[in-house]
Amino acid sequence: MSGGLAADLPGLDLVVDPDVLDSLSHDDAEWAPAGRPVGAVRARTTEEVSLVVAACAARGIPVVARGAGTGLSGGANAVDGGLILDLTRMNKILRIDPDNMIAVVQPGVVNDDLKAAVAAHGLWYPPDPASAPWSTIGGNVATNAGGLCCLKYGVTRDYVLGLQAVVGGPAGTYGTAVRLGHRTTKGVAGYDLVSLFVGAEGTLGVVTEVTLRLRPARAAAPRTVVGAFPSIVAAGDAVAATTRRGLLPAALELLDRACLQAVEEWKHLGLSATAEALLLAQIDTPGESGQAEADALAQVFRDAGAQWAEQSTDEFEAEALFAARRLAYPAMERLGPVLTEDVCVPRSAVPAMLASIEEIAARHGVTIATIAHAGDGNLHPLMRTPVGDDAAREAAQAAFEEILAAAIALDGTVTGEHGVGLLKRRGMRQELAPPVLAMMQAVKQTLDPRNLFNPGKVTGDPD
Amino acid sequence: MSGGLAADLPGLDLVVDPDVLDSLSHDDAEWAPAGRPVGAVRARTTEEVSLVVAACAARGIPVVARGAGTGLSGGANAVDGGLILDLTRMNKILRIDPDNMIAVVQPGVVNDDLKAAVAAHGLWYPPDPASAPWSTIGGNVATNAGGLCCLKYGVTRDYVLGLQAVVGGPAGTYGTAVRLGHRTTKGVAGYDLVSLFVGAEGTLGVVTEVTLRLRPARAAAPRTVVGAFPSIVAAGDAVAATTRRGLLPAALELLDRACLQAVEEWKHLGLSATAEALLLAQIDTPGESGQAEADALAQVFRDAGAQWAEQSTDEFEAEALFAARRLAYPAMERLGPVLTEDVCVPRSAVPAMLASIEEIAARHGVTIATIAHAGDGNLHPLMRTPVGDDAAREAAQAAFEEILAAAIALDGTVTGEHGVGLLKRRGMRQELAPPVLAMMQAVKQTLDPRNLFNPGKVTGDPD
Numbered sequence: 020m021s022g023g024l025a026a027d028l029p030g031l032d033l034v035v036d037p038d039v040l041d042s043l044s045h046d047d048a049e050w051a052p053a054g055r056p057v058g059a060v061r062a063r064t065t066e067e068v069s070l071v072v073a074a075c076a077a078r079g080i081p082v083v084a085r086g087a088g089t090g091l092s093g094g095a096n097a098v099d100g101g102l103i104l105d106l107t108r109m110n111k112i113l114r115i116d117p118d119n120m121i122a123v124v125q126p127g128v129v130n131d132d133l134k135a136a137v138a139a140h141g142l143w144y145p146p147d148p149a150s151a152p153w154s155t156i157g158g159n160v161a162t163n164a165g166g167l168c169c170l171k172y173g174v175t176r177d178y179v180l181g182l183q184a185v186v187g188g189p190a191g192t193y194g195t196a197v198r199l200g201h202r203t204t205k206g207v208a209g210y211d212l213v214s215l216f217v218g219a220e221g222t223l224g225v226v227t228e229v230t231l232r233l234r235p236a237r238a239a240a241p242r243t244v245v246g247a248f249p250s251i252v253a254a255g256d257a258v259a260a261t262t263r264r265g266l267l268p269a270a271l272e273l274l275d276r277a278c279l280q281a282v283e284e285w286k287h288l289g290l291s292a293t294a295e296a297l298l299l300a301q302i303d304t305p306g307e308s309g310q311a312e313a314d315a316l317a318q319v320f321r322d323a324g325a326q327w328a329e330q331s332t333d334e335f336e337a338e339a340l341f342a343a344r345r346l347a348y349p350a351m352e353r354l355g356p357v358l359t360e361d362v363c364v365p366r367s368a369v370p371a372m373l374a375s376i377e378e379i380a381a382r383h384g385v386t387i388a389t390i391a392h393a394g395d396g397n398l399h400p401l402m403r404t405p406v407g408d409d410a411a412r413e414a415a416q417a418a419f420e421e422i423l424a425a426a427i428a429l430d431g432t433v434t435g436e437h438g439v440g441l442l443k444r445r446g447m448r449q450e451l452a453p454p455v456l457a458m459m460q461a462v463k464q465t466l467d468p469r470n471l472f473n474p475g476k477v478t479g480d481p482d
Numbered sequence: 483m484s485g486g487l488a489a490d491l492p493g494l495d496l497v498v499d500p501d502v503l504d505s506l507s508h509d510d511a512e513w514a515p516a517g518r519p520v521g522a523v524r525a526r527t528t529e530e531v532s533l534v535v536a537a538c539a540a541r542g543i544p545v546v547a548r549g550a551g552t553g554l555s556g557g558a559n560a561v562d563g564g565l566i567l568d569l570t571r572m573n574k575i576l577r578i579d580p581d582n583m584i585a586v587v588q589p590g591v592v593n594d595d596l597k598a599a600v601a602a603h604g605l606w607y608p609p610d611p612a613s614a615p616w617s618t619i620g621g622n623v624a625t626n627a628g629g630l631c632c633l634k635y636g637v638t639r640d641y642v643l644g645l646q647a648v649v650g651g652p653a654g655t656y657g658t659a660v661r662l663g664h665r666t667t668k669g670v671a672g673y674d675l676v677s678l679f680v681g682a683e684g685t686l687g688v689v690t691e692v693t694l695r696l697r698p699a700r701a702a703a704p705r706t707v708v709g710a711f712p713s714i715v716a717a718g719d720a721v722a723a724t725t726r727r728g729l730l731p732a733a734l735e736l737l738d739r740a741c742l743q744a745v746e747e748w749k750h751l752g753l754s755a756t757a758e759a760l761l762l763a764q765i766d767t768p769g770e771s772g773q774a775e776a777d778a779l780a781q782v783f784r785d786a787g788a789q790w791a792e793q794s795t796d797e798f799e800a801e802a803l804f805a806a807r808r809l810a811y812p813a814m815e816r817l818g819p820v821l822t823e824d825v826c827v828p829r830s831a832v833p834a835m836l837a838s839i840e841e842i843a844a845r846h847g848v849t850i851a852t853i854a855h856a857g858d859g860n861l862h863p864l865m866r867t868p869v870g871d872d873a874a875r876e877a878a879q880a881a882f883e884e885i886l887a888a889a890i891a892l893d894g895t896v897t898g899e900h901g902v903g904l905l906k907r908r909g910m911r912q913e914l915a916p917p918v919l920a921m922m923q924a925v926k927q928t929l930d931p932r933n934l935f936n937p938g939k940v941t942g943d944p945d
Contacts, residue, residue, distance in 0.1 A: 118726050118830035141728050163670050174668060176677075177640065189924035190917035197917050203826040204858045205637060206895040207626050207681045208902060208910045209940060210922045214639075214677030218670050235728040238771065263581050265604050265698040308701065308768040363666040367581035395667045432669040439671060447671045454653035454660050458929060459673045461652035465928040466921060477672060 024057065024102070027074035031067055032108070034059035043085065043105055044097035049356040050412075051093025051441045052482070056083070059103035065196050065227040068104065068185045072225060072471070073194030075102055076187060081474045084221045086127060086155030090162060091359050092440025094220040094476055101474075104225060106157050112136050113228070120233045121180065121202065126157025126226050133231075142233040145172035148436070149345045156229055163218030165436030167270040167344070168301070170394040172234070174436065176217040180204070183228035184216060188466050202230055215462070220438050221473040223466045241269055241303035242313045243337035246320030246328035247294035251275050251377065251389065254296035255370035257323035258393040261300075262366045264319050266312060270301040271394030272344050278388045278401070281350040282343045290343055294326060298393065299340050347390045351401050358402040358415050361443075362426035363435030366396045375425040376400050383418040385411070397435035423449065444481040487520065487565070490537035494530055495571070497522035506548065506568055507560035512819040513875075514556025514904045515945070519546070522566035528659050528690040531567065531648045535688060535934070536657030538565050539650060544937045547684045549590060549618030552611075553625060554822050555903025557683040557939055564937075567688060569620050575599050576691070583696045584643065584665065589620025589689050596694075605696040608635040611899070612808045619692055626681030628899035630733040630807070631764070633857040635697070637899065639680040643667070646691035647679060651929050665693055678925070683901050684936040686929045704732055704766035705776045706800035709783030709791035710757035714738050714840065714852065717759035718833035720786035721856040724763075725829045727782050729775060731763040734857030735807050741851045741864075744813040745806045753806055757789060761856065762803050810853045814864050821865040821878050824906075825889035826898030829859045838888040839863050846881040848874070860898035887912065907944040 025033055034040055035058055045053040057080060062068045075082050081101035088095055097103055110127035117140045124133060130151040134144050147166035148154055154164070160182070165174045181200030187193030200206070200213035216223055248254040254273055261271060275296045283290045298320060302313045313330045320328035331337040351357050364372045373389070376398070380387040391398040400422060404411040423433045423446040433446035448456065460478045463470075488496055497503055498521055508516040520543060525531045538545050544564035551558055560566055573590035580603045587596060593614040597607050610629035611617055617627070623645070628637045644663030650656030663669070663676035679686055711717040717736055724734060738759045746753045761783060765776045776793045783791035794800040814820050827835045836852070839861070843850040854861040863885060867874040886896045886909040896909035911919065923941045926933075 116828075116830075118722060119828040120725060121828075163674075165668050169668065173640070176674070177636070186917075186921070189920040191920070195917050197915060197921070199918060201826075201895045202893050203828055203860075203895055203898065205628050205632065205826050205855075205860050205898040207897050207899060208895050208906065208913050209919070210925055211626075211639070211677045211681055212918070212921060212925075214674045215925075218674055235730055259581060262583060267698055304768065305771040306769045308771075363664075363668050365579075365582045365584075365666055367579075392668075397666075397668050430665050432664050432666055432671050434670050435666065435668040436670060443671065450671050452660060454649075454658055455662060455675070456672070457652040457654070458649070458660070458675060461928045462673055462675075462678075462925060465924045 024074060024078060024080060028060065028070060032061040032063070034061065043103045046088045046090035046093060046095040048091050048093040048440065048442055050358055051096055053096040054099035054101065056097040056101050056103045059105055061105045061108050063108050065183060065185065068225050068227050069194040069196055071102065071104055072185050072187070073192065076193030076469060076471055081471055082225065083473050084225045086158035087153050089150040089154040090158060090440060091361070091437045092442045094162065094438050094440030096441060098474060107155065109227065115140055117142060122231045122233055124156050124229050124231065126155060126229060128156045130154050130156060130159060137233055138236060141236045143236045144178065144231060144233055146175045146178060149348060157226055160217050160226055160229055161220050162438040163436065165392065165397065167272060167392060170271055170392065171267050171269045176214055178232045179213055179217050179229060180232050181230035182213055182216055182226050184224040184226050186224035186466065187471060188468050193469065193471060196227065200230065204232065218438065220440060220477050222463060222477050224472055237303050238305050240334065241301040242309055243331040243340065244300040244302060244313050244316045244328065245331055245340060246298040246325040248296045248298065248325050249294065251296040251373050252370050253324040254298050255373040257298055257320050257325065258369045259367045260319050260323050261316065261394065264315065266316055266319065268300040268316065268394060269303040272299045273389065273391040273393035274344060274347060275389045278347040278351065278390050279343065281354060281388065282346050285350045285353060286346060288339045288343055290339070299344060344390065351388055351403060355403050355406055358419055360398065360400040360419065360422050361434045361437040362422060362431055363395065363397040364426055364429045364431030366394065368429040368431065369393055369396055372398060372426060372429055376422060379418050379421045379425065383414045385415050385418045387418070395435065396431070439477045441476060444479060448481065487537060487541060487543060491523065491533060495524040495526070497524065506566045509551045509553035509556060509558040511554050511556040511903065511905055513821055514559055516559040517562035517564065519560040519564050519566045522568055524568045524571050526571050528646060528648065531688050531690050532657040532659055534565065534567055535648050536655065539656030539932060539934055544934055545688065546936050547688045549621035550616050552613040552617040553621060553903060554824070554900045555905045557625065557901050557903030559904060561937060570618065572690065578603055580605060585694045585696055587619055587692050587694065589618060589623070589692060591619045593617055593619060593622060600696055601699060604699045606699045607641065607694060607696055609638045609641060612811060620689055623680050623689055623692055624683050625899065625901040628855065628860065630735060630855065632855065633734055634730050634732045639677055641695045642676055642680050642692060643695050644693035645676055645679055645689050647687040647689050649687035649929065650934060651931050656932070656934060659690065663693065667695065681901065683903060683940050685926060685940050687935055700766050701768050703797065704764040705772055706794040706803065707763040707765060707776050707779045707791065708794055708803060709761040709788040711759045711761065711788050712757065714759040714836050715833050716787040717761050718836040720761055720783050720788065721832045722830050723782050723786050724779065724857065727778065729779055729782065731779065731857060732766040733764040735762045736852065736854040736856040737807060737810060738852045741810040741814065741853050742806065744817060744851065745809050748813045748816060749809060751802045751806055753802070762807060807853065811864070814851055814866060818866050818869055821882055823861065823863040823882065823885050824897045824900040825885060825894055826858065826860040827889055827892045827894030829857065831892040831894065832856055832859055835861060835889060835892055839885060842881050842884045842888065846877045848878050848881045858898065859894070902940045904939060907942060911944065
């Protein structure tokens with residue numbers, strides 16, 4: 020780290036070891052370029068974050084905040100000459116308030132740790148990205164993370180009532196800590212800056228505290244309904260039919276055969292992979308109504324051509340199936356560099372989008388495995404290429420861009436929940452009209468006039 | 483209307499009649515000052531809105547968009563020398579898409595008309611401000627309207643996926659129509675400009691089309707649980723205990739004796755007014771679980787000191803009670819000018835806030851009737867003053883400001899759902915730290931650099 024900056028920050032936990040610095044310089048997005056930072060700071064308090072931001076502003080050093088680094092778009096990747104601000108040490112749950120069903124947490128709290136802590140009070144924090152065992156609330160807020168149960172329960176933004184953030188620009192000098200939003204369930208005093216910061220990937224300021232809405236714990240374990248399909252498009256048909264039938268499962272996930280095999284080879288969960296695609300659904304409506312919904316959903320699966328469809332009566336089997344879903348991404352990653360898509364299309368367009376992915380994969384000779392929050396229309400085609408095979412890499416890159424274009428053509432978006440980061444900047448420019456991009460750039464410019472916070476991400480120019 | 487502007491807008495539906503213009507110059511907020519407009523236009527299409535905005539920008543004439551005028555903060559009041567843009571003729575439901583559970587509507591569609599139209603497709607649009615029979619979706623979007631069922635189902639912002647808006651500033655020339663957001667259930671391609679526009683009260687642009695998320699219709703009529711309490715604070719205790727017990731009714735409303743009497747004198751619904759306060763709850767969990775929740779809630783009411791508490795077994799009685807709740811505001815208005823509060827506090831602070839309101843009312847000698855979305859902590863104390871009684875009016879104004887201060891002291895907000903408009907600008911400045919206000923003003927300045935859209939509202943200086 021430059022001696023000057025280090026001298027500005029006495030008593031802070033500075034990282035200079037090159038190997039550690041390297042590990043802090045990128046997230047989990049393969050192929051996203053990472054710059055060379057001047058150093059990293061492991062902040063412990065909001066005051067330390069303020070000091071760091073003020074010192075960096077004075078020296079014109081960009082600040083890239085990060086949590087666990089499980090992001091999949093390069094949003095937390097270092098920029099050349101910038102400082103990494105590691106917030107994983109800010110991992111305290113500051114308050115759980117059962118009377119008001121809220122929690123106040125530091126950004127480094129791991130999602131699953133929060134879930135466990137509030138469960139002890141009979142409460143539930145629904146957002147559940149597959150990375151929940153490792154990813155932090157700060158990272159979830161930065162990307163507006165989704166997960167399995169957003170079909171019924173919404174995404175991270177739906178749970179953020181208030182934020183503390185260290186900002187610059189119109190709020191005063193860089194390093195000013197502000198509180199945005201409220202601690203009440205409703206509030207309309209001024210513009211919704213909280214929703215603006217959620218999903219902004221740290222480009223508008225550094226979030227140092229989050230006030231979260233909670234829900235009462237679910238009364239009983241959800242019912243799991245599983246369907247096995249002879250083709251991935253048939254599974255897509257079942258997804259579209261589920262919505263059409265008025266059914267709203269808590270989760271409706273799709274795994275194709277390649278994903279199932281990758282998990283089975285790694286974890287030996289006893290999954291059979293005779294089908295081309297599985298749909299996994301959770302119904303959490305309690306009592307007889309829940310049973311009726313589960314029966315109706317199994318029938319929808321059968322009507323759409325399922326080889327079989329039934330409610331899992333075995334809790335261990337149900338858990339194994341959802342564990343397989345959560346492990347699909349790391350299981351694929353074990354086998355080589357993975358390029359991950361995150362397109363989202365209207366639910367009725369899921370069959371067309373799945374067909375399009377198959378066609379693009381075949382035409383480019385690329386192996387694509389697909390997992391999906393199918394009920395949300397949010398698909399994660401995973402492209403795997405052998406290490407060092409440049410031709411395969413180029414083919415995968417071409418397929419990646421074509422899948423984005425196909426999603427946009429179906430009234431969809433290039434990113435449902437992973438964020439723009441570095442990898443989706445080009446796709447975002449295809450999706451958004453130039454005036455809309457100009458509005459976003461104007462907001463960035465006015466709230467961060469010195470372009471200090473995570474420069475180049477989201478609204479920055481693609482390479 | 484100035485001849486120049488009229489000449490700019492051939493073929494548009496211009497309003498020049500002074501009485502009509504006067505009726506279009508204010509919303510339903512007593513005491514909020516209204517300016518004198520140069521004229522009004524009843525737009526029929528987005529293209530007409532674009533034309534109007536471009537013409538007004540060229541001549542430096544402010545634009546105030548309005549719907550049905552049921553707002554309660556003066557947000558739609560005319561400004562001196564400005565143009566009123568009446569959007570009530572843009573009242574087409576453009577599309578109902580059951581497969582994707584979305585609707586696309588023009589801003590002038592009345593909330594209840596949308597509800598009826600989507601119900602025919604087995605769908606439900608939950609946000610239900612008490613003004614739902616008259617208020618428009620555009621106005622609901624402008625104020626981020628809440629209502630009775632937001633306790634469980636959220637507010638307007640939670641249902642807006644996308645917007646078309648006519649804007650200016652960085653998007654290009656004033657009058658440019660842009661599409662913000664998406665038609666998918668999830669999407670994180672760039673900043674959340676949709677949430678920024680929702681609740682902005684028309685200060686960032688004119689919303690001309692809204693894409694709304696819908697839910698499946700509820701399977702059966704909700705159960706109604708009613709409790710009668712010997713004091714309003716005891717009813718507040720029951721509200722706090724409901725959350726503490728982990729119960730999440732679809733609605734949890736409070737009416738005090740003054741409101742009940744005003745409705746009964748007007749509508750003769752057969753309501754008895756022997757209690758100081760009623761709590762009305764709706765439980766919409768289906769089947770036996772719903773019955774168990776209703777029983778538990780009645781017990782919570784009794785434990786908090788209810789004189790009686792039971793599930794209504796008579797659908798007509800239940801409907802009459804909720805009708806009384808919806809009619810409370812107009813029933814009070816019949817009796818004289820009403821100044822309406824909209825404070826929102828954490829649920830656990832509802833008893834303290836209700837006690838504070840009683841104390842402030844007594845000290846200032848002001849008659850305050852209270853209706854409340856009590857489960858949200860969102861209270862509407864209504865101050866009524868005899869026509870022409872200036873001393874009473876001053877006392878009410880003093881009480882109004884003290885109630886705002888009391889809400890802020892309890893970690894609450896000055897406005898839960900009505901918006902800032904004109905009446906809450908001073909209170910908002912007490913609630914928000916100066917750097918946060920500065921951020922909001924910077925956003926307004928960057929997206930509307932000529933201060934054309936509804937100037938003076940929300941972030942404007944109080945008189």
